[in-house]
Amino acid sequence: MTRPPTRPHEGENLTKQRRLRRIPAGIAAACLLAGAALAVADRLGAADKLLAYVGDRYGTPARDRVQEWRHLAEQDKGKPELEKLKLVNHFFNQSVFVSDLEHWGKEDYWATPVEMLSTNGGDCEDFTIAKYFTLKEMGVPEQRMQITYVKALRLNQAHMVLTYFPTPGADPLVLDNLIDEIKPASQRNDLLPVYSFNGEGLWLAKKRGRGERVGGSGRISLWRDLNERMNNEATSD
Numbered sequence: 001m002t003r004p005p006t007r008p009h010e011g012e013n014l015t016k017q018r019r020l021r022r023i024p025a026g027i028a029a030a031c032l033l034a035g036a037a038l039a040v041a042d043r044l045g046a047a048d049k050l051l052a053y054v055g056d057r058y059g060t061p062a063r064d065r066v067q068e069w070r071h072l073a074e075q076d077k078g079k080p081e082l083e084k085l086k087l088v089n090h091f092f093n094q095s096v097f098v099s100d101l102e103h104w105g106k107e108d109y110w111a112t113p114v115e116m117l118s119t120n121g122g123d124c125e126d127f128t129i130a131k132y133f134t135l136k137e138m139g140v141p142e143q144r145m146q147i148t149y150v151k152a153l154r155l156n157q158a159h160m161v162l163t164y165f166p167t168p169g170a171d172p173l174v175l176d177n178l179i180d181e182i183k184p185a186s187q188r189n190d191l192l193p194v195y196s197f198n199g200e201g202l203w204l205a206k207k208r209g210r211g212e213r214v215g216g217s218g219r220i221s222l223w224r225d226l227n228e229r230m231n232n233e234a235t236s237d
Contacts, residue, residue, distance in 0.1 A: 058118045065117040073137045081140055088134050089175045089182055096121040110226045124160045127177040131162045146196035148205055154190050
């Protein structure tokens with residue numbers, strides 16, 4: 001969605017971005033089915049098959065990224081939550097920003113973490129979703145995290161970030177692909193919150209706290225579709 005500001009390595013990122021391959025519809029569907037939560041995949045004995053698929057389709061660097069993701073999610077589970085936030089935020093912020101239209105041929109598409117890592121790119125929604133599911137897999141309680149739509153005021157664009165609440169009424173921390181530093185929402189005057197959601201609900205957002213609950217996140221069709229595809233993979237052979 002939102003294009004990050006230019007960074008010192010932007011020229012290199014743009015070169016990588018041009019190398020990203022748009023995935024035909026049939027291949028995209030197969031990759032979607034490969035993108036379930038890692039814990040489920042491991043229990044099904046599918047993790048090695050997933051790595052083999054990614055390696056065959058996207059090459060060794062893509063397979064290595066997915067393997068590194070698996071190690072991050074599994075080996076760092078015992079770390080303090082704030083350290084987990086930093087590790088996961090840094091890990092995914094190394095990926096390349098690319099719009100949905102250029103990447104997937106669609107105006108709006110929510111990719112799974114595996115898709116994002118396989119193609120080494122995504123937009124702000126993909127960065128946020130990948131961080132959310134990875135932290136959840138690492139043991140961060142879902143109720144402490146919200147996927148938050150905001151308006152990026154300096155860019156005058158809609159944007160998405162992950163917010164983390166250490167306590168229910170706390171000033172949340174913001175994990176963002178626009179900047180690498182994790183800051184409290186009160187220090188992000190460039191972001192205007194609109195609404196937020198997770199697997200447990202949907203809220204009208206405010207600068208601090210959770211805002212007013214207005215229902216379940218199942219009202220968001222792209223969220224329903226993402227979770228349905230991940231659940232389908234979890235039960236597939």
